[in-house]
Amino acid sequence: MARVGTKVFFWTESSAADVEEYRVYVEPEANPVNYSSPYISAGKVTEVDLGELANQGFAPLVDAEGDFNLGVSALDTAGNESDIAVKPSVPLDFVAPVPPTGLGVR
Amino acid sequence: MIKKWKYVLLALVAFAQTYTNELVLAQESSIVPNLLNSQGWFEGGTKYKVTGENIKASWTPHADNIPWEGNYVFDVQILSYERDEVIIDERALNQLEYNFTLPRVGHYVLRVRACYANNTTDCSEWSNSWSAENSIEFSGTMVNGWWIFVWLDAPSDIGIR
Numbered sequence: 001m002a003r004v005g006t007k008v009f010f011w012t013e014s015s016a017a018d019v020e021e022y023r024v025y026v027e028p029e030a031n032p033v034n035y036s037s038p039y040i041s042a043g044k045v046t047e048v049d050l051g052e053l054a055n056q057g058f059a060p061l062v063d064a065e066g067d068f069n070l071g072v073s074a075l076d077t078a079g080n081e082s083d084i085a086v087k088p089s090v091p092l093d094f095v096a097p098v099p100p101t102g103l104g105v106r
Numbered sequence: 107m108i109k110k111w112k113y114v115l116l117a118l119v120a121f122a123q124t125y126t127n128e129l130v131l132a133q134e135s136s137i138v139p140n141l142l143n144s145q146g147w148f149e150g151g152t153k154y155k156v157t158g159e160n161i162k163a164s165w166t167p168h169a170d171n172i173p174w175e176g177n178y179v180f181d182v183q184i185l186s187y188e189r190d191e192v193i194i195d196e197r198a199l200n201q202l203e204y205n206f207t208l209p210r211v212g213h214y215v216l217r218v219r220a221c222y223a224n225n226t227t228d229c230s231e232w233s234n235s236w237s238a239e240n241s242i243e244f245s246g247t248m249v250n251g252w253w254i255f256v257w258l259d260a261p262s263d264i265g266i267r
Contacts, residue, residue, distance in 0.1 A: 008266065014259040080257075080258050082261070087265065
């Protein structure tokens with residue numbers, strides 16, 4: 001099975017003291033990012049490898065090729081969610097090239 | 107006999123004068139402190155803040171232009187709407203500003219009142235009329251108080267590498 005490359009999405013953490021995790025949202029460029037967008041809970045981190053998320057099967061990134069809107073929000077221990085900080089029109093290419101063919105030895 | 111009545115009368119006048127003085131602040135609406143915005147203008151209204159952010163409330167001694175005589179102190183209260191209780195209750199502040207932070211997401215109201223420095227239980231009305239007992243009234247009462255909406259600070263400086 002092919003593996004896609006590394007593409008790190010990073011941010012500066014929220015100033016709130018009780019942040020429990022961050023949510024990473026992904027939408028195709030045509031769709032705005034909002035709280036209904038597909039997301040993954042990234043834990044209490046300040047970056048994620050989008051390629052690794054694609055490898056793990058995060059649907060919006062599987063075989064993703066084109067421009068995408070990315071978002072990240074903070075959640076606190078009470079379940080409150082911050083505004084979503086958005087990075088629009090990020091070019092992503094998680095389609096691995098077709099493997100070589102015609103292998104042989106001479 | 108007349109002399110005796112004079113003393114009684116004098117005593118009554120003195121009592122009435124004292125009693126009247128004690129009620130002045132409560133009855134004199136013009137002495138209610140007036141909250142200010144960062145530009146120093148009178149302001150009652152809504153503030154949008156994030157958890158942990160430093161918030162500064164400041165006020166003038168009066169809601170109108172009565173000269174400031176300098177013998178007052180101030181009480182500040184902040185009420186949590188969701189919890190319906192006073193969470194900050196500062197008394198007898200000898201200053202015209204108060205700095206604080208709100209660590210939790212929610213809706214809050216801040217108000218202030220003036221009290222005599224030499225009798226801190228004799229105070230003006232609060233700058234707006236909510237009370238923890240009666241909960242917050244949404245409209246018509248925020249003449250000179252602050253609604254503070256506190257949200258969770260979003261991540262920032264996002265990028266790709």
